[in-house]
Amino acid sequence: MFKSALLLSTAIVAAFPAMAHERRDGGKLLLTGGVSSVDGAAGGGLASWALIAGDETEDGRGGSAHATYVALPDFDLTSAGVAAGFSNRVEISYAYQRFDTRKAGAALGxxxxxxFGQHVIGAKLRLAGDAVWDQDRLMPQVAVGVQYHIAEKAPVLRAVGARESESADFYIAATKILLAQGMVVNGTVRFTNANQFGLLGFGGDRHRGRSAQFEGSAGKLLAANLLAGVEYRTKPDNLGFAQEDDSYDLFVAWAFHRHASLTAAYVDLGDIATVKRQRGLFLSLQGSL
Amino acid sequence: MSFVPIILLLMTQAATPPGEQPVAPYPHHNANAGATPFADARMWQAFHESAGVGRIVDDLVATNIADPRISDIFKGQDMVRLRRTLKEQFCYLLNGGCDYSGRAMAAAHADMGIQDADMAALVENLQAAMRREHVSFAAQNRLLAKLAPMRRTIVKQRDLDRRRPGG
Structure with missing residues (x-):
């Protein structure tokens, strides 16, 4: 992990061209910094995208903060976090997730x-392409990222079969705005061994190591400040005691102010820890500079 | 053999349109517009033809020179010429039957130090002008998709900068 982090930071330093122009914060087009995903990285609601958080362009710094609440029939998932963007090139993020088992906690013993809770520390580097301006090219904006998860309640995680309580996800994401069609599309491949996003630890009695998982998003711009779409995120199924399902959502992201947006979604997280059909409402408020 | 058209070209350019300041001669070509026109007439209709494009460009220029984010860039520039060449450019790209007589995007924006944030501010002002003209959102985006790649030759004049010592 630390070797990869070192490699990534070396790549980040090498990626900065000589900067001879005036530094200046802000100025990114509306919604082109994405919204905050549950993992804290800029993206959709469930997926991490190749967009860089914050309102900055290549000439400045920016940042965002979010609070997310997912109300499910038997559980609550809350997430809060911050992200910083540098020169529309590098993103650093942190999120804390809390998963309340409510009444189901008693039934699960x-x-x-x-x-449950976890910290997610992320770093993302835009490698190539421009999702917004390169409208004459099919080349998407491509970014790679790492998300280091530190889950709480390690003894409980081990008791349900998880191998570790800390692990890193690695991902590569490609995002493109197809402006002439008014569409936004994203595809992400994530190498992960996280159980339920990491809230139930990493690896399990069925599979220990990372596997390639897919996150796909497609949205339609209804207005310059309004994006509606769908996301699908596959997840590993490592734990023997409960089957883990893929997740999807139908979302609307509304930038109601230059520096603030609200994302509302219908989200289906499938069965969680033997409790069936966890579908509910996803609400996320984000501020950005 | 070929000097007659060149002389004719220089003669046509020598006549500065009324209200405009003279500019150094340059070859006129529709390729200077920086993109290829739409194939059909629907876009021209979606922008309410000549009258609509006229209102959008007048609105856009007025908004830009009053916009504290980018007003400095327009100081000392010929606004009469800007309005005329922008209307020609939009008309040409929207397949409205005009020729573009302005300079190429790189030449027209040389040494202005335009940054991403400036171009984004202009896009927002253009979006607002198109909204006020009640151009459909889909048609707005189709035009913006044609204009967006011009960032490569407008913002920071990247390629020119790199060739210039100390740039």
Whole structure:
């Protein structure tokens, strides 16, 4: 992990061209910094995209902060985090997720209101392409990223079969705005061994190592400040005690202010820890500079 | 053999349109518009033809010179000429039957130090002008998709800068 982080930071330093122009914060076109995904990286609601967080262009710094609440029939998932963008090239993010088992906690033998939690520290580097301006090329904006997860309640995670309570996800994302069609599309391949985004630890009795998972998003611009779309995210199925399902959502992201947006979604996370059909409402408020 | 058309070209350019400041001669060519026109007439209709494009460009220029983010860039520039050449450029790209007589994008924006944020501000002002003209959102985006790649030759004049010592 630390070797990869070192490699990534070396690549980040090498990626900066000589900067002879005036530095200047802000100025990114509306919504082209994406919204905050549950993992804290700029993206859609569930998927991490190749866009870089914040309102900055290649000439400045920017940042965003988010609070997300996912209300499910038997659980609550909340996430809060911050991200910083540098020169529309590098993104650093942090998110804390809290997963409240409410009444189901008692049924699962964890105790009513038992809460899982995890920290997600992310870094993303835009490698090539421009999702917004290169409208005469099919080449998407491509970024690679790492998300280091530190899950809480390690003894409980081990008891359900997880191998580790900390692990890194590696991903490559490609995002393109097809402006003439009014579309935004994204595809991400994530190498991960996270159980339920990492809230239930990493690896399991069925599979230990990372596998390639896919995140796909497609959205239609309804207005300059309004994007509606769908996302699909596959997940590993590492734990023997409960089958883990893929997830999807139908979302609307609305930039109601230059520096603030609201994302609302219908989200289906499938079965979670033997509790069936966790579908509900995803609400995320984001501010950006 | 070929000097007669050149002389004719220089003669046509020598006549500065009324209200405009004279500019150094340059070859006129529709390729200077920086993109190829739409194939059909639907876009021209979506922009309400000559009258609509006229209103959008007048609105855009007025908004830009009043916009504190980018107003400095327009100081000392010939606004009469800008309005005329922008209307020609839009008319040409929207397949409205005009020729573009302005300079190429790189030449027209040379040494202005235009940054991404400036271009984004102009895009926002253009979006607002198109909205006020009630151009459909889909038609707005089709035009913007044609204009967006011009960033490569407008913002920072990257290629020119790199060739210039100390640039």
């Amino acid at each position: 964890l105790g009513r209101g038992f809460t």
